[in-house]
Amino acid sequence: xxxxDIFARDGATFSFEFFPPxxxxxxxxxxxxxARLATxxxxxxxVTYGAGGSTRQLTQALVLRIKSQTTLDPVPHLTxxxxxxxxxxxxxxxxxxxxxxxxxxxxxxxxRNIAGYDRSRDDFQHAIDLVKxxxxxxxxxxxxxxxxxxxxxxxxxxxxPATPNRLLEMDYLKAKVDAGVDYICTQLFFDNHxxxxxxxxxxxAGIRVPIVAGIMPVTSRxxxxxxxxxxxxxxxxxxxxxxxxxxxxxxxxxxxxxxLWATEQxxxxxxxxxxxxxxxxxxxxxxxxxxxxxLGGAIAGSRAxxxxxxx
Numbered sequence: 356x357x358x359x360d361i362f363a364r365d366g367a368t369f370s371f372e373f374f375p376p377x378x379x380x381x382x383x384x385x386x387x388x389x390a391r392l393a394t395x396x397x398x399x400x401x402v403t404y405g406a407g408g409s410t411r412q413l414t415q416a417l418v419l420r421i422k423s424q425t426t427l428d429p430v431p432h433l434t435x436x437x438x439x440x441x442x443x444x445x446x447x448x449x450x451x452x453x454x455x456x457x458x459x460x461x462x463x464x465x466x467r468n469i470a471g472y473d474r475s476r477d478d479f480q481h482a483i484d485l486v487k488x489x490x491x492x493x494x495x496x497x498x499x500x501x502x503x504x505x506x507x508x509x510x511x512x513x514x515x516p517a518t519p520n521r522l523l524e525m526d527y528l529k530a531k532v533d534a535g536v537d538y539i540c541t542q543l544f545f546d547n548h549x550x551x552x553x554x555x556x557x558x559x560a561g562i563r564v565p566i567v568a569g570i571m572p573v574t575s576r577x578x579x580x581x582x583x584x585x586x587x588x589x590x591x592x593x594x595x596x597x598x599x600x601x602x603x604x605x606x607x608x609x610x611x612x613x614x615l616w617a618t619e620q621x622x623x624x625x626x627x628x629x630x631x632x633x634x635x636x637x638x639x640x641x642x643x644x645x646x647x648x649x650l651g652g653a654i655a656g657s658r659a660x661x662x663x664x665x666x
Contacts, residue, residue: 356428358457358505358537361398362565367657368398368631370430370567373638375402375413381638382417388640393427395647398631401459401540404432415446419453429455430507434463435479437472443479443488451498457505459540460485462517482508483531490535508532510541510566512553513590525560538564540633543571543582545616546592547623567631568624572642573599573613575606614642618649625650625657 361368371392376382389400402418404411414431421429431450433443450458462482479485486506493503508531511524518524528539539562544550550568557566573579576599582589595616602608621632634643647654 356399356456357500357502358399358430358507359502361428362538362630365398365631365658367625367629367654368565368567368633369395369654370397370399370401370631370633371643372401372403372633372635373417375417376638377413385638386420388636388638389421389425389427391640392636392643393425395644397427399428399430399457401430401432401633404434404461404463415449418450418455422453422455428457430457430459431455432459432461433485434461435477435482435485436463437477439478440488443485444492447489447492447504448497451492451504454499455504456500457507457537458489459507459509460489460536461509481527483527483534486531486534486536493535505537506535507538507540508536510539510553510557512541512544512549521556525556525562528557529560529562532562532564536564538567538631540567540631541569543569543635544590545573545595545620546590547620549590550624550629551627565630567633568629569633569635570617570620570624571635571637572617572646574610574637574639574642576609578637610642614645614649617642618646621646621650622653625653 356364373385373389376385392400400421402414402421404414418429418431421427433446447458460482479488486508489504489506492498498504508528510528514521515524515527518527532539539557541550541553554566571582573595579589579591579599583591595612598612598616599609602612624632634646636643
């Protein structure tokens with residue numbers, strides 16, 4: 356289902372992100388978790404494209420398996436880096452033939468396995484170039500749905516790492532929306548004030564498409580360190596750090612703190628009419644299942660009433 360139709364159907368969307376495993380055993384384990392999460396009836400699920408261009412073929416295989424073997428709507432990530440126009444044309448055609456309805460268009464990271472990679476030679480320099488190409492593909496009638504692919508883009512509540520000028524950041528995001536983006540999915544964040552401020556700045560910039568909040572429950576100290584190193588939205592509030600510190604060496608206590616923190620983030624977001632919550636699952640199901648249970652009827656209630664258009 357095209358993402359615009361999903362937002363029209365669901366008062367608030369709930370979605371999950373997976374990454375493609377590298378082994379057959381890990382893939383089967385992932386599908387065990389997908390089956391558990393499918394019982395929650397997510398609005399859609401997304402599949403990452405691999406940091407630095409790795410796992411690209413695995414992404415397509417996972418997307419097509421989800422499409423053919425489950426009732427879930429998969430949204431594949433697609434990045435600019437390392438692709439020529441013919442590559443992207445072929446990928447879009449492949450997805451269109453499989454009736455995949457939506458694409459998340461991203462800039463992407465340089466390949467980690469190629470030293471001195473020259474980004475300037477890529478056909479697509481920025482995510483907006485990819486958005487425009489997908490829109491042209493849509494207008495060319497390459498998709499069974501005459502409207503073509505729904506298009507998503509990334510948002511950065513804590514600021515885009517490559518654009519320290521926050522005013523310019525909004526200009527770039529507005530340009531992507533004007534080029535054809537249907538919704539924005541944010542990077543993970545741990546302080547809801549960052550999201551609320553980001554959403555308000557989008558409104559001031561004239562961005563009216565739905566904005567989905569990216570949530571990742573902390574499950575371990577090591578996971579927190581990895582997120583901080585990746586710098587993809589890992590500004591940990593002092594209150595969260597203090598709660599984790601109180602756990603000492605009790606790994607299960609750390610996990611419970613993370614689930615509770617994410618639960619309260621979601622509760623606040625739903626109370627403030629968020630258009631969607633996207634869970635970064637790390638290919639696990641338990642934390643998300645617990646968050647759903649903690650929220651109780653809040654999720655059902657959020658899906659009962661469709662808010663006004665906008666962020």
